[in-house]
Each structure stands twice: as structure tokens, then as C-alpha cells.
Amino acid sequence: MGNVDVDVVIxxxxxxxxxxxxxxxxWRLSKLNYYSFERYLLILIERGLVAERDGxxxxxxxxxxxxxxxxxxxxRVLY
Known part of the structure; x- marks a missing residue:
């Protein structure tokens, strides 16, 4: 999986x-370059956290x- 930026995932x-x-x-709201966005989206899909349906x-x-x-x-931790 390599290095993952937890801030990006959150x-x-x-x-x-x-x-x-x-x-x-x-992608636009993520403020990531497209390559990084694709990488993170794939990670989230592979982990079963995100799915695509009807576009x-x-x-x-x-x-x-x-x-x-x-x-x-x-x-809880921060506030």
C-alpha cells in the first residue's frame, strides 16, 4: 500500500x-492532483469503504x- 496520508483519507x-x-x-473537492486522487480512491474502494453505483x-x-x-x-481527542 505504501505511504498513506491519513488527512487525505479523512x-x-x-x-x-x-x-x-x-x-x-x-476529485475537484479533494484538492489533490489527479494521480494522487486516483490512488487514494482505489485504496478506499479496495478496502470496501467506497463504492460506485450509477456514476x-x-x-x-x-x-x-x-x-x-x-x-x-x-x-473526543481534540475537543
Whole structure:
């Protein structure tokens, strides 16, 4: 898997927690270059956190559960 920037992972998961998005919109909001975006999206798909359906990328049930757990942990630790 190589080096993974946790901030990028949280950013992508948080964006998809808001609503499903087309790939180009998610890429634009991610503020990543396209190569990095593709790499991270593939990682999230391979881990079963993100899936594509009808041209929209969305969190899977597992992705939603894990994202909420990460954000709750951050809230508890930082605030």
C-alpha cells in the first residue's frame, strides 16, 4: 500500500459522508492532483469503504461506520 496520508483519507471519506458524488466533483473537492486522487480512491474502494453505483461514488455501510468512528474519535481527542 505504501505511504498513506491519513488527512487525505479523512478528507475523502468526510466529503462522501455528506453525499454521493460524481468522480470529477469528488476529485475537484479533494484538492489533490489527479494521480494522487486516483490512488487514494482505489485504496478506499479496495478496502470496501467506497463504492460506485450509477456514476456516483458513495460510502459503503462499512465506510459510513468507520468514518463516523474516526470523526467521533477525533472530536473526543481534540475537543
Amino acid at each position: 478528507r475523502l471519506l468526510s466529503l462522501l459522508l455528506q453525499r454521493p458524488m460524481r468522480k470529477t466533483e469528488l 456516483l461514488y458513495h460510502l459503503t455501510e462499512k465506510g459510513t461506520r468507520e468514518t463516523l468512528a474516526i470523526l467521533e474519535w477525533l472530536r
